[in-house]
Amino acid sequence: xxxxxxxxxxxxxxxxxxxxxxxxxxxxxxxxxxxxxxxxxxxxxxxxxxxxxxxxxxxxxxxxxxxxxxxxxxxxxxxxxxxxxxxxxxxxxxxxxxxxxxxxxxxxxxxxxxxxxxxxxxxxxxxxxxxxxxxxxxxxxxxxxxxxxxxxxxxxxxxxxxxxxxxxxxxxxxxxxxxxxxxxxxxxxxxxxxxxxxxxxxxxxxxxxxxxxxxxxxxxxxxxxxxxxxxxxxxxxxxxxxxxxxxxxxxxxxxxxxxxxxxxxxxxxxxxxxxxxxxxxxxxx
Amino acid sequence: xxxxxxxxxxxxxxxxxxxxxxxxxxxxxxxxxxxxxxxxxxxxxxxxxxxxxxxxxxxxxxxxxxxxxxxxxxxxxxxxxxxxxxxxxxxxxxxxxxxxxxxxxxxxxxxxxxxxxxxxxxxxxxxxxxxxxxxxxxxxxxxxxxxxxxxxxxxxxxxxxxxxxxxxxxxxxxxxxxxxxxxxxxxxxxxxxxxxxxxxxxxxxxxxxxxxxxxxxxxxxxxxxxxxxxxxxxxxxxxxxxxxxxxxxxxxxxxxxxxxxxxxxxxxxxxxxxxxxxxxxxxxx
Numbered sequence: 001x002x003x004x005x006x007x008x009x010x011x012x013x014x015x016x017x018x019x020x021x022x023x024x025x026x027x028x029x030x031x032x033x034x035x036x037x038x039x040x041x042x043x044x045x046x047x048x049x050x051x052x053x054x055x056x057x058x059x060x061x062x063x064x065x066x067x068x069x070x071x072x073x074x075x076x077x078x079x080x081x082x083x084x085x086x087x088x089x090x091x092x093x094x095x096x097x098x099x100x101x102x103x104x105x106x107x108x109x110x111x112x113x114x115x116x117x118x119x120x121x122x123x124x125x126x127x128x129x130x131x132x133x134x135x136x137x138x139x140x141x142x143x144x145x146x147x148x149x150x151x152x153x154x155x156x157x158x159x160x161x162x163x164x165x166x167x168x169x170x171x172x173x174x175x176x177x178x179x180x181x182x183x184x185x186x187x188x189x190x191x192x193x194x195x196x197x198x199x200x201x202x203x204x205x206x207x208x209x210x211x212x213x214x215x216x217x218x219x220x221x222x223x224x225x226x227x228x229x230x231x232x233x234x235x236x237x238x239x240x241x242x243x244x245x246x247x248x249x250x251x252x253x254x255x256x257x258x259x260x261x262x263x264x265x266x267x268x269x270x271x272x273x274x275x276x277x278x279x280x281x282x283x284x285x
Numbered sequence: 286x287x288x289x290x291x292x293x294x295x296x297x298x299x300x301x302x303x304x305x306x307x308x309x310x311x312x313x314x315x316x317x318x319x320x321x322x323x324x325x326x327x328x329x330x331x332x333x334x335x336x337x338x339x340x341x342x343x344x345x346x347x348x349x350x351x352x353x354x355x356x357x358x359x360x361x362x363x364x365x366x367x368x369x370x371x372x373x374x375x376x377x378x379x380x381x382x383x384x385x386x387x388x389x390x391x392x393x394x395x396x397x398x399x400x401x402x403x404x405x406x407x408x409x410x411x412x413x414x415x416x417x418x419x420x421x422x423x424x425x426x427x428x429x430x431x432x433x434x435x436x437x438x439x440x441x442x443x444x445x446x447x448x449x450x451x452x453x454x455x456x457x458x459x460x461x462x463x464x465x466x467x468x469x470x471x472x473x474x475x476x477x478x479x480x481x482x483x484x485x486x487x488x489x490x491x492x493x494x495x496x497x498x499x500x501x502x503x504x505x506x507x508x509x510x511x512x513x514x515x516x517x518x519x520x521x522x523x524x525x526x527x528x529x530x531x532x533x534x535x536x537x538x539x540x541x542x543x544x545x546x547x548x549x550x551x552x553x554x555x556x557x558x559x560x561x562x563x564x565x566x567x568x569x570x
Contacts, residue, residue, distance in 0.1 A: 125414030132413040171419040185479035194470040
């Protein structure tokens with residue numbers, strides 16, 4: 001029997017309704033108009049699409065998204081100057097710098113400059129540190145790992161005591177997600193390119209999360225019946241089409257439930273950013 | 286055949302020789318006299334013993350350890366005031382606040398105040414964040430997890446691709462150690478109190494690291510031949526004797542190699558603090 005498809009949109013819709021309600025409450029009780037500043041340096045097409053998507057999604061929830069588009073020739077100093085301005089602007093509650101940045105700019109220098117309390121994509125070391133130190137309530141958590149957690153929990157899956165195999169150990173998804181899963185009482189195994197028995201380790205899990213950034217790395221024959229598969233990957237194939245880190249169609253013939261790509265985890269990230277913006281407002285007050 | 290016993294002292298001795306050499310070089314080339322400030326609030330007997338041990342060990346390597354002993358009635362504000370003074374004192378290169386602090390003082394408020402570049406026990410969120418974010422070269426790493434790594438690597442064990450089961454997910458040892466192990470290409474599984482198949486998960490590993498803070502939690506029957514067992518626990522039994530998180534004697538009849546308690550990981554922590562002090566001096570310059 002083909003697997004249940006866990007779609008992102010219904011979860012995103014529920015979350016957006018919750019966020020809209022909170023935005024209205026903030027506006028009426030504290031006269032706060034939530035505002036997210038998105039900084040886009042250069043002309044990366046995908047980044048521009050993502051930035052504009054945030055504008056639209058935000059608007060629907062009553063959140064103002066302010067786009068700052070800088071030419072690709074902008075110096076690191078000038079990008080940092082903008083971040084500093086946004087840090088001190090009391091009407092700006094969240095700052096997101098779209099990646100990739102032009103090669104002339106060192107990513108860390110920009111990310112480490114963002115006020116941790118406005119850091120809605122959880123890129124600042126302090127926010128990662130709260131995560132590793134077990135102070136998640138103080139942390140703004142990176143969007144993709146948090147989207148995985150929201151998708152799992154809001155689909156009614158209990159993580160407590162579950163054997164979760166995480167494929168990927170990157171700093172954007174894998175490692176932060178490992179911390180989130182441990183905190184939620186999952187027993188996690190983290191696999192990566194140096195893992196010797198990858199297929200067996202994936203097969204033994206109850207929940208598999210793929211976040212390796214490698215197209216269709218997880219094959220049907222590595223999976224087993226009864227599993228839930230969360231695919232956090234998004235890769236572009238030579239023909240321009242998108243795929244995840246799991247070979248979805250054959251996998252869906254084996255497992256119990258699986259998220260599609262596109263239409264799974266990725267459908268939640270922008271909404272999670274907005275949820276982080278509200279958390280940021282709470283941390284700032 | 287009983288297991289090989291991996292003792293901490295020979296490793297500590299080698300590390301101390303390396304540190305002494307570096308201290309001499311710093312003194313002659315840059316006229317730097319490395320100094321560690323240890324803050325001890327209250328009259329916790331164990332903490333006082335640890336603090337004095339640091340003084341002695343430091344002295345042997347040419348490192349000045351300055352003890353600041355405050356009465357248990359000291360307010361949080363006054364402890365923070367001392368930390369601020371030490372932060373700005375250019376002759377102080379490292380700050381260590383002994384735990385536990387009196388109950389009237391909130392630990393996080395003190396720890397988060399230490400200059401991250403002087404934070405020789407890696408307690409500040411920024412240092413934990415570097416760890417989770419894959420920027421270990423910028424991080425001052427907590428002493429006990431780093432001692433586990435030094436003990437493993439300097440005993441000639443290769444972590445690459447090895448299946449490591451980590452028992453414990455605390456913020457002092459378990460989670461930081463997970464990051465260190467992932468970075469070193471181990472395939473890690475993190476177990477804890479909510480893990481369903483604890484014995485089987487431990488049995489399946491090539492290396493077992495116990496850091497649960499539970500006396501003799503890991504029994505011989507959970508282990509298998511060929512394994513290496515690193516015991517990061519230190520617990521006091523009702524009769525006053527010390528034991529680890531592994532039931533060492535019976536375990537040693539099963540596994541290939543095991544660290545003793547006391548005399549294993551714990552023999553390295555003070556030395557690792559001094560190694561961190563030298564890294565701190567590098568980060569400050």
